[in-house]
Amino acid sequence: MLILPATTVDFFLAGLEAFMRRSGQGTHWGVTVLQLEAKPDAQTLTKAWEEIHAQHPMLGARLKRQWRGWRWVWETHGTIAAPPICWHGVQGLPPGEEVIQERLQGRSSSGALTTPLWLEVFPWGTEGGHVILLTWRHALLDGTGINLLLEKLAAGACAAGPPAQTMPPRESMARIYKRAKPLTDRLHEMTSAGCLSAWMKGMPTGGRPEYRLIELSREESARATARLRALCGDFLQMPFYAAMAARALQLLHERRDWHSPEIHLHLPIQLRGRSRELIFGNHMGAMPLFLEAGALGTLDLAVAHVLEKYREGMKQERSQASEALTTLAAHLPLSTFIPMVRWTNMGQICSLFHSHTGSFLPGRTEFAGAAVQNIYTIPSVSAPPGLGIFVSDYAGLITVTLAWRGDGVSQAEIEALDRRIRTDLTGIAQE
Structure with missing residues (x-):
């Protein structure tokens, strides 16, 4: 079992999600959209996707309180398997508002999302373009984390795991x-x-x-x-x-x-x-x-x-x-x-909630072998x-x-x- 320290913002977002659940607003999800000029390379994308899950046990972590010391920590019992990337066929529609709203509610066409990251690829436009939807759980990721995640996926590999984290010192x-x-x-x-x-x-x-x-x-x-x-x-x-x-x-x-x-x-x-x-x-x-x-x-x-x-x-x-x-x-x-x-x-x-966390994929023009046209994030709010x-x-x-x-x-x-x-x-x- 691996124990990693939680930040105060982790606690804030977990508390916000608890409030959202109780008031009928559901879990707290965001969606990042990548508009590509061609179909991404399946082998490259799948390899990076699987390595992200293999190298980051936080994807299987759960936020909990340690009764000794009363600290909030992330507790994980190991890595989780990467969910399959969902490749939507040509007959499918590009992801319109209804699809994105469904993801913002933590659902897909087959039911509730069961992992904190969900990756889909849709055909888009009439000239071979594609859209990637990355749906993510806000309790585990913020805008900076999404940018770092995209950089790893764009690089095509994630060979190095996260460094060991130490508990911050206590204060009175x-x-x-x-x-x-x-x-x-x-x-x-x-x-x-x-x-x-x-x-x-x-x-x-x-x-x-x-x-x-x-x-x-x-x-x-x-x-x-x-x-x-x-x-x-x-x-x-x-x-x-x-x-x-x-x-x-x-x-x-x-x-x-x-x-x-x-x-x-x-x-x-x-x-x-x-x-x-x-x-x-x-x-x-x-x-x-x-x-x-x-x-x-x-x-x-x-x-x-x-x-x-x-x-x-x-x-x-x-x-x-x-x-x-x-x-x-x-x-x-x-x-x-x-x-x-x-x-x-x-x-x-x-x-109000607002943010601007910098430019996506600085210096990169491609993602999984396809030229990038635009990237933006759609968070949900309470x-x-x-x-x-x-x-x-x-x-x-x-x-x-x-x-x-x-x-x-x-x-x-x-x-x-x-x-x-x-x-x-x-x-x-x-x-």
């Missing part, structure tokens, strides 16, 4: 509490102010996962990249996309005549060392930002405000405080974690917060995924969000 509860307290106090201030998401108390939590893809053209993507560099420089991308996401949520509030003085945004922060072998388990922590709704009038102003709040958060060591707060929360039973968060936040978790805005980038081509659940966001609102996001990214007003 008093020291952890001291580090978390400034953030706890700030969260209480936010709660008192009445911070809203895309979901308000009394709205339904059920409904199937829904999504909308905002696929920028090559020219639009180039314009967006130029705007990003002008506002943030060459190396810091997250404030640009965080500002875009915050302004989209603000538009939703305006259309509903909701008044939220602040937007509580979790800025993804790399907490765990980016080893090429540590694919599974979650890499990203959170830097909580508390954005003033009145400071988001234009994208330029919003980016400047996010940068100001980011520097403030770094100075106050807010990502470390967030880590400490989740470490304290990990002493709660898993089933009570998210309900406790909602209770302290007046029904909310945060204002209600609350009720809205997710996720940015994918392959070789400079930008795709934004809007994700929501059931009737929590109307089609008219989605159209308005689409226009706002396209306008902010490209600088061209949309009709």
